[in-house]
Amino acid sequence: MNRSAPAPTAPPAAVADPPRPGLLGRLGVWSVHHFKTVLAGWLVLVIGLGAFAPQVTSALSGAGWQADGSDSVQVRALAERHFAGNASSAIQIVVTADRPVDDPGVRQVVDRAAALAAADSRVSTVIPPQPGATVSPDGRTAVLLAGAAASPDDMVRAADDLKEPLRALSGDGVEVTATGASVLWSDFNKANHDAMMKSEVMSWPVTLGILVLAFGSLVAAGLPLLLTMAGLAASAGSLVLISHLFPISVWAMNFAMMFALALGIDYALFLVVRFRAARAAGKDGPRAVAETMDTAGKAVLLSGATVLVSLSAVMLVPAPAFRSMAGGIMLAVLFVLAATLTLLPAVLGRLGHRVDALALPWAKRRTAQTSPRFAAWGERLWKHPLRWGALALTVLLALAAPVLGLRTAMPSIDVLPGDASARAGYTAVQQAFGAGTPGTLQILTPADQAEATVRTVTANPGIAGVLPAQPAADGTDWTMVQAVPTVDPSDPRLGHTVDTLRAELPDRALVGGASVENLDLQHLLTEKTPLVIGVVMALGFVLLLFALRAPLIAALGTVAGLLSTGAAFGVARLVFQDGHGAGLLGFTPQGFLDGWAPVFFFAMIFAIAMDYTVFLLASAKEQYERTGDPRQAMVGALAHSGRVVFAAAAVMVAVFFTFAISGPLPPKEMGIVLGVAVLLDAALVRLVLLPVMLRLAGRAAWHTPRWLDRVLPRIPFSHS
Incomplete structure (x- = not known):
């Protein structure tokens, strides 16, 4: 009996294999599959290095504000060796009395002050008051000189230890205060460190609030802070260990804390938003991590590289404090970047959908990959590019105009609190000997x-x-x-x-002399500023060109950073030089901006500005790779990354503006300059001018000349 053969069945429809992850995608998947290894590694690193972190304020140096190789630094070194420590780093002990200093009671205080200073091993010899030289004409003020027998950094530490015991000798109509360059830096560092720590404490709850609003989930909002804490603990401990090899300025840690907080939140925000969108599209944990790392991860890596090369240009300034500050920030950025590319993917892969745990009522809307509001804003810019571009450009140029009259100088004694030992002694010397005596x-x-x-x-x-x-x-x-x-x-x-x-x-x-060291440093900074600016911009352009393969938009994105920088320094001139708003911020204007601000703040501002440029242009390139449509590239970039740039900028502005309400003047300058720069850069440059440039350039924005195409590597930003 013949059986009829079964009817052949149609082959199943081919199912497209998911795209093979790139290098960063594979790193992310590896981190997910080796969660315990990654977590254990970071715990060992953070605990091991973090154990040294409490020593950071005592181990790091307080000096280093000098122009290496200058005549004034040579004078200090020669005076330390050949003139019994009578150098600019010596400690001056000022004794002021309501009666002549040769009174037996006053002489006893002078002797006790001399003995106290002489007992410190960092003091070479104590030179007693000399009539006609260090005894005032009215005979009521005397100055003892505690010679320097140690390095300038150790003399600042000696000032830390001696100034309060010396002040404790005051009484019965006699005032004893320590002053001089070493005491000034001791007071200056302490005042600024205390203010910056206070600002950091104030910024954390504000930052958490902004992150909760941005994410709509307490778990997702906590991830950036976890990332930042890991990076900070590791970098702080590393700085302590490195300080045993060569001096590291205590300001390195202050700036590192601020930058690590701001950039760590930026990077985590970018990755978490992309991961949540991938999860919402139905991808499981490892696949969502792979897509996140191959898209947002590349932008974060490029952004981190841009920050590092921008700050590396500060190394061109031969001043120890500047080089160690830049190095400290770079170290913190490296740790935060490493945690972003390894620890964060591992945690995200383990959390999966639980990244939205403890969600707030509006959180369901946040899983969408695009923002309707920023998409609508992109369409508006596409239709009316000249109108919005001209408005943003006019505002930026108007704010930048005052920079033409900007003056810079090294900080005056007025930056210290009124009760600081160095300021009290400085004032006493001026009143007794004349206005120029502290600058002998x-x-x-x-x-x-x-x-x-x-x-x-x-x-x-x-x-x-x-x-x-x-x-x-x-x-x-x-x-x-x-x-x-x-x-x-x-x-x-x-x-x-x-x-x-x-x-x-x-x-x-x-x-x-101490005052001449400041003048030489100011001259050095003025001389090196154009070089630093040029190198920072050149390196930024090269990195953008390397990643985007588009010379026109890489150049436009680099040059656009000058607008927000110029506007920020224009505002700084109005506030700190001309005194507008001084009463509101609680400071007395010096009539100039501190001399280190232009070169150092420019590198920091440019690094942050390029951070947003990378996020926006990487998203635009991803859209262009997928569609080949310039309109979709511009509008899609705003729809995908506009909300992230806006939220990240809000966090940075909040962090920086908390420094603006700190007590001493330098943190105020830093807070205002950086806060205004980020605000203007995000609101007017990256969310208006840069998209307008993309609109006006059209396809030319993404054109790669043939000769350049053969030279540059291909770095895709799309995951398809």
């Missing part, structure tokens, strides 16, 4: 040129008085001539006096 110049000259040097210095109209020439204590062929200027150390006329002396003195004569 130290001029080293060969012994055979001493008489000519004294004549030249005495004849200078900017000099109020010249002390007798002092031979080297060790018998070497050096003589020190100390000269008191007619003006306060922060007066611009002092610079003219120093320049004139250097031009007229014998060839081998060197002019130094």
